[in-house]
Amino acid sequence: MRLRLQAFLGGLLLCVAVAGNATADDKRTAVLDFQRDVFPIFEAKCLRCHGEKKRDGKLDMRTLDALLKGGVTSPAIRPGNAQKSLLIELLHYNEMPPKKETPRVTKEELELLRRWINAMPVSSASSPQ
Numbered sequence: 001m002r003l004r005l006q007a008f009l010g011g012l013l014l015c016v017a018v019a020g021n022a023t024a025d026d027k028r029t030a031v032l033d034f035q036r037d038v039f040p041i042f043e044a045k046c047l048r049c050h051g052e053k054k055r056d057g058k059l060d061m062r063t064l065d066a067l068l069k070g071g072v073t074s075p076a077i078r079p080g081n082a083q084k085s086l087l088i089e090l091l092h093y094n095e096m097p098p099k100k101e102t103p104r105v106t107k108e109e110l111e112l113l114r115r116w117i118n119a120m121p122v123s124s125a126s127s128p129q
């Protein structure tokens, strides 16, 4: 009788451990949101030159629509393709913000922006005109 109880408790502990692991794995796959996760980075590091008062390179970074439209060169982001996105390219080569301007974008922020663009459905691209 005592032995069966021990086996039962052992099994119970094992179940708890397995369930705990499954929830820990879900954390990094959370969906990124423009307003919540991305905009604060732009607000802190880009909007003083690409926002309400100034539109350097004719680029407005306050909304997703404006980013998809882009500036003088091209759309700033290409949904689903961070590698081909001008915004990511400029950050990757450390060209934005312009040299000597601070604060700079951190590696973690760049990684977050890459993940955000790559997860974006391709259909959200504005149609060429």
Ligand code: HEC
Residues within 6 Å of the ligand: 042, 045, 046, 047, 048, 049, 050, 056, 057, 058, 059, 070, 071, 072, 073, 074, 075, 076, 086, 087, 090, 091, 096, 097, 098, 101, 105
């Ligand atoms: C101090 C002002 C300043 C800040 C801060 C700044 N930029 Fe710029 N940005 C510029 C200027 C000036 C240009 C135009 C450069 C040119 O045409 O050679 C530009 C151009 C760009 C372009 C290209 C637009 C186009 O279509 O040609 C992108 C993309 C861009 N910036 C992204 C960013 C991002 C992302 C940040 C924040 C991490 C940022 N910028 C912060 C001044 C700034």
